[in-house]
Amino acid sequence: MKLQQLRYLCEVARQGLNVSAAAERLHTSQPGVSKQIRQLEEELGVDIFVRNGKRVAEVTEPGKAILAIAERVLREAENLRQAGKDFSNETSGSLVIATTHTQARYALPGAVKAFVQRYPGVSLVLHQGNPSQVAQMVIAGEADVAIATETLAEVKELVSLPCHAWHHGVIVRPRHPLLKEHALSLEAIARYPIVTYDTAFAGRSRINRAFERKGLSPRVVLTAIDSDVIKTYVELGLGIGIVACMAFDPRRDRGLRMLDAGHLFETSTTRIGLRHGAFLRRYVYDFIQSFAPQLTRDMVDAAMRGGGIDFEM
């Protein structure tokens, strides 16, 4: 068994069982790939692919299990390579962050700016998606870290750590009647049409729960995945907005007013998600700590090894 064979195998699977495409991506010949896979099948004594005549048609049931393990082997081998680069003080590299719009736009800029200054040789990539896509990217190895408020803690394949606690606020147009009420209440909010986040985004679950508990069914007239869209429509007078407080900037958002709603909705916690057992280069720890200062290298390491460990903020 050789690592190369596993690489070939996984690439064929990733290319939708197309051996030629895999060979091309691997910069090698197609017969070579074909042969190595057959050799692996022979060594293991298991057919991994079902071949219709000469065409690779599907993955056998044992093949699925084998592919899963092969991917783990390759991932660990990749960890080794990363560890090598890290210890040899190689400054170049890449950091791929998978995150949601709200985080990318309002929470990350500070940490990102500090990072690119400190590590000019490291290319930083931001991938955007919804929380479950973000989690999947990290699981699949396409991203190094996931940052999101929802979902991450429930994904078993990831180690997740709390970064920031934050809460929601209500945004309205200037001179809106809500601005005159001396204490903001859920009942008052529910009287107006609402513009807020899409399901499974930026603490939307907390918003729903708060209304449900009071037996209120607010009229949500528009949902968006990002705070800017919400703000735009609130400015247009479509309704009042419920967004993360951090998404409101009094200087930029002159056409809007923010009412703190920390007492109405549960606090949300932004979390960082990491691949279980992954080797993280020094700059990854640095980035994490720059984003969430309480997450020291030791804490992250402890969580990565322990697996089940977690703590509340």
Add this chain to the structure above:
Amino acid sequence: MKLQQLRYLCEVARQGLNVSAAAERLHTSQPGVSKQIRQLEEELGVDIFVRNGKRVAEVTEPGKAILAIAERVLREAENLRQAGKDFSNETSGSLVIATTHTQARYALPGAVKAFVQRYPGVSLVLHQGNPSQVAQMVIAGEADVAIATETLAEVKELVSLPCHAWHHGVIVRPRHPLLKEHALSLEAIARYPIVTYDTAFAGRSRINRAFERKGLSPRVVLTAIDSDVIKTYVELGLGIGIVACMAFDPRRDRGLRMLDAGHLFETSTTRIGLRHGAFLRRYVYDFIQSFAPQLTRDMVDAAMRGGGIDFEM
């Protein structure tokens, strides 16, 4: 990077940094091992070993991290091989069980007997040790499953599952005064010299805790790691014994009497410990279920993937 290089590397580390010894164990030449390791070091750009002149003296700090990852790679590769054997219906193989005396002697015989009948081609090996040794054997890959009452649940590197709940009993000689008391109490027990398990064995922690809670400090005159030694000394009149109920057999132990003490000590739970993420061959699942019928393959799999999952009995 090749698997072979990692194999060489780990073997050298395991042989106490002796390249020649590693080469011999790997059935290859010593220069080959030496060269491959240097190549790996060059590829990774990291010195793994500190060489005093021409002698390998110690592992560098980065080397330790690299060794840890290399071992993970090899373990996954081994999983692949096991998966191959399993799916190709190869009947031969081995099952190494690390366990304590009490389990081996009183809990396992039934499951072991059924196993060797059902899988005559699989060689079953029992390794004995104290609970933490047992856990270490599985972590190190020397054993496939750990079975013990203490320790396993706390070891993070293992997935542990509850098998049997059991409790302690008090054994005394015939005509002992305790036999006449109509309700056994801790206070009554504490009046006599006690023979029981060594620290960290077979629920000894529960025994201690029960007495502590009542503020009693019983006089323990002898501790042993196995029930048979305890029984022997109780028969000799050294004191009364506290052992697992399952260790008492009225037909064999004619010179002794057993008093149930389930109401005095907390229930102990025998657990099975498995290496996190390991591939288990079919017969391993069968063995586990034969030992603890509630542990179906699906349950074991769920626990292995989930990592943090657990349930109480």
Add this chain to the structure above:
DNA sequence: GACGCTTACGTTCGTCGTAACTATT
């Protein structure tokens, strides 16, 4: 001086790529 690791070198085996062949759509 004995042991242990490295360097040097020749053989062998394996891998890769090209080309021809065969099956599937």
Add this chain to the structure above:
DNA sequence: AATAGTTACGACGAACGTAAGCGTC
């Protein structure tokens, strides 16, 4: 007919083992 995968074959390269060299203990 075109696309995709396997078989065949020759060239290159890498790993292995033997033998010699050099440092420690």
